[in-house]
Amino acid sequence: MNSLIITSIEQGLIFAILAMGILITNKILNIADLSVEGTFPFGAFIFAKFISMGVDPVLSTLLAFVIGTLAGLMTSLLFIKLKIKPLLAGILTMTTLYSVNLRINGKSNIPLFNFDSIFDLVPILLLLAILVIAIKIILDEFFKTEVGYLLIATGDNETLVKSLGASSNKYKIIGLMLSNGLIALSGALMAQYQGFVDITMGTGVIVIGLASIIIGDTIKKNSTKLGNTTRAIIGAIIYKIIGGIAIDLGLAPSDLKAVSAIIVILFIAYNNVAIDLFASIKNKGEGVYVKNTRLIKKVQ
Amino acid sequence: MLRIQGLSKKFNKGTENEIEVFNNFNLDIEENKCTAIIGPNGCGKSTLLNILAGSISADSGRIILNREDISNLSQEKRSKYIGRVYQDPSMGVSPSLTILENMSLADKKGDRFSLKRLIRKNNIDRYVEMLKSLGLGLENKLNTKVKYLSGGQRQSLSLIMAAMKHPDLLLLDEHTAALDPKTSHVVMEKTKELLDKYKITTIMISHNMKDAIKYSDRIIMLNKGKIVLDKLSKDTTEEELIDIYKAKLFEEIA
Ligand SMILES: Nc1ncnc2c1ncn2[C@@H]1O[C@H](COP(=O)(O)OP(=O)(O)OP(=O)(O)O)[C@@H](O)[C@H]1O
Ligand SMILES: [Mg+2]
Numbered sequence: 001m002n003s004l005i006i007t008s009i010e011q012g013l014i015f016a017i018l019a020m021g022i023l024i025t026n027k028i029l030n031i032a033d034l035s036v037e038g039t040f041p042f043g044a045f046i047f048a049k050f051i052s053m054g055v056d057p058v059l060s061t062l063l064a065f066v067i068g069t070l071a072g073l074m075t076s077l078l079f080i081k082l083k084i085k086p087l088l089a090g091i092l093t094m095t096t097l098y099s100v101n102l103r104i105n106g107k108s109n110i111p112l113f114n115f116d117s118i119f120d121l122v123p124i125l126l127l128l129a130i131l132v133i134a135i136k137i138i139l140d141e142f143f144k145t146e147v148g149y150l151l152i153a154t155g156d157n158e159t160l161v162k163s164l165g166a167s168s169n170k171y172k173i174i175g176l177m178l179s180n181g182l183i184a185l186s187g188a189l190m191a192q193y194q195g196f197v198d199i200t201m202g203t204g205v206i207v208i209g210l211a212s213i214i215i216g217d218t219i220k221k222n223s224t225k226l227g228n229t230t231r232a233i234i235g236a237i238i239y240k241i242i243g244g245i246a247i248d249l250g251l252a253p254s255d256l257k258a259v260s261a262i263i264v265i266l267f268i269a270y271n272n273v274a275i276d277l278f279a280s281i282k283n284k285g286e287g288v289y290v291k292n293t294r295l296i297k298k299v300q
Numbered sequence: 301m302l303r304i305q306g307l308s309k310k311f312n313k314g315t316e317n318e319i320e321v322f323n324n325f326n327l328d329i330e331e332n333k334c335t336a337i338i339g340p341n342g343c344g345k346s347t348l349l350n351i352l353a354g355s356i357s358a359d360s361g362r363i364i365l366n367r368e369d370i371s372n373l374s375q376e377k378r379s380k381y382i383g384r385v386y387q388d389p390s391m392g393v394s395p396s397l398t399i400l401e402n403m404s405l406a407d408k409k410g411d412r413f414s415l416k417r418l419i420r421k422n423n424i425d426r427y428v429e430m431l432k433s434l435g436l437g438l439e440n441k442l443n444t445k446v447k448y449l450s451g452g453q454r455q456s457l458s459l460i461m462a463a464m465k466h467p468d469l470l471l472l473d474e475h476t477a478a479l480d481p482k483t484s485h486v487v488m489e490k491t492k493e494l495l496d497k498y499k500i501t502t503i504m505i506s507h508n509m510k511d512a513i514k515y516s517d518r519i520i521m522l523n524k525g526k527i528v529l530d531k532l533s534k535d536t537t538e539e540e541l542i543d544i545y546k547a548k549l550f551e552e553i554a
Contacts, residue, residue, distance in 0.1 A: 146413040149405055153394040159386075160394055162355075163462075165379040165410040 006125065008244035012237030013128035014189045015208055017135060019216075019232040021182030022209035027228065028143075029175045030155040034090035036183055036209065037202040038097030039071040043184025044191035044201060045104040051115045052105070058118055061188045068184020071097060072176035080169045101199060108199040117192035124193070131189075135182070136229045151175050183209075204257040211260045212236035214267040239263070302329040302352075302469055302501060307361030309347060321347045322525040325361070334495055334502040336516035336533065338509065338541065340548070343522045345505045349471045352503070354378045366468055380410035383462035383500075385455070385475040392458025395447035399438060399457060402446055403427045406461035430460050434490055452483030456490055463494050470495075472504040476511070484508075488515055509538045523548055 025033040043064040050060035078089035142148045154171040161168040216235025307325040321344040350356040354375035431439035476484035506512040521529035
């Protein structure tokens with residue numbers, strides 16, 4: 001049981017990075033980026049490529065992040081320059097990445113046991129905790145900068161961003177690149193953690209990310225102390241612990257994808273009903289403008 | 301001074317839904333004055349402001365603001381010179397950010413945005429002063445998210461945000477239309493105070509004849525993209541305007 005908890009926390013921390021990536025697109029920019037399921041294995045395959053070429057594991061992991069940002073660049077250019085709907089743009093990137101991933105190493109499954117990993121250097125849990133906290137702090141600081149605030153405002157009200165003399169498209173590109181970089185990094189870490197890379201490892205990860213964010217939003221709903229990134233991290237860990245318990249109770253690991261979908265459905269349904277009730281009460285008082293386009297409602 | 305020269309605009313050009321809004325439209329707007337534009341629905345008021353702000357492009361014509369031709373500047377570039385308040389109180393603010401964050405963003409309007417911290421402590425006193433002048437108590441809500449403000453509070457904030465960098469031109473498109481009569485009055489009074497204080501060339505669209513006369517220096521009535529009345533506000537009465545409306549309506553029926 002104890003090792004189950006530790007494993008869940010370790011995996012939760014890896015997915016926390018994914019969740020923070022998804023947070024930037026889905027929640028802050030208000031763009032549903034579906035390329036995630038291609039970007040996650042993309043990061044893993046990039047890592048496998050470099051490590052098998054003899055590159056140092058730390059650098060290989062870093063390169064997964066850097067090259068991963070290109071997936072975000074592709075999606076954003078598809079919808080900004082070619083005016084393809086963001087949803088479709090993400091799907092097109094994901095589909096393209098499927099072929100790209102298979103090309104990178106010419107194989108769909110690569111064992112990594114013979115190679116070094118960043119986990120050889122420092123205990124897994126410690127390393128992951130440091131990494132996740134560092135990313136959280138960097139993101140939190142970034143969202144306090146002028147550029148960071150414009151990114152938030154882009155998701156909120158593009159008209160305002162333009163009226164400030166800034167290009168909202170630029171901030172969408174920055175956000176999508178950052179998001180996809182983090183997701184690829186998460187994939188590279190997962191590859192090292194499980195000891196192999198597989199083409200199917202991205203299946204369902206978008207739902208895991210969304211589930212993490214939604215669970216995170218539900219903890220101490222009204223507390224303003226808990227920031228978005230902290231919520232995503234806690235959400236990912238809780239999600240993995242729920243999954244660990246489910247397996248312990250006898251569910252097959254393959255059942256977990258359905259479990260995560262059910263978690264998302266339940267939480268969104270709960271939030272929607274709660275928010276609609278709230279809005280209808282407030283609307284009686286004054287003309288409150290309620291944006292109903294969010295994939296995940298901002299719950300504060 | 302703002303000069304609009306030979307402005308033409310058609311929507312859905314070349315289709316059977318083609319609408320001609322302006323055909324060789326000309327207008328000069330005096331500096332530091334408030335010009336009210338009135339006229340029936342669909343006569344082209346918002347289209348005119350959209351063209352001025354650059355959010356839609358004209359088919360032809362020139363826009364000259366303080367001797368500079370801004371016709372070919374993008375909306376983002378023009379925003380340096382132009383402030384705008386919309387009918388929808390949510391359009392001028394970022395609802396999920398706080399009042400302080402919104403004002404700090406507006407304070408950077410037209411500047412380069414960098415990786416420096418947005419919120420600067422030494423600006424806060426200045427923001428508080430501006431908010432105090434509204435008399436709505438917003439200075440005590442600096443850290444409240446704007447989505448929790450009432451429409452009138454949000455619109456007053458939008459107004460300050462649009463005006464705080466002293467734009468050369470301020471565009472108000474029915475900015476009190478979504479507010480109840482009392483709040484609408486408050487926001488109009490605040491608008492007047494702000495314009496008197498900062499001396500900004502302003503174009504204000506309104507469907508409220510009383511407000512249009514009371515709060516402007518000059519009244520222009522549009523009908524189907526043409527100027528049908530152009531008068532100093534102090535020489536204009538509400539009855540006069542309503543009579544013209546009725547006469548136009550009669551023309552259309554007859
Ligand atoms: N984006 C658009 N596409 C097509 N037609 C448009 C568009 N915007 C405005 N129009 C048309 O142009 C004409 C002028 O519209 P505009 O919004 O400028 O009117 P308005 O004077 O602001 O009216 P209101 O008082 O109702 O706000 C209308 O016939 C309208 O249908
Ligand atoms: Mg209009």
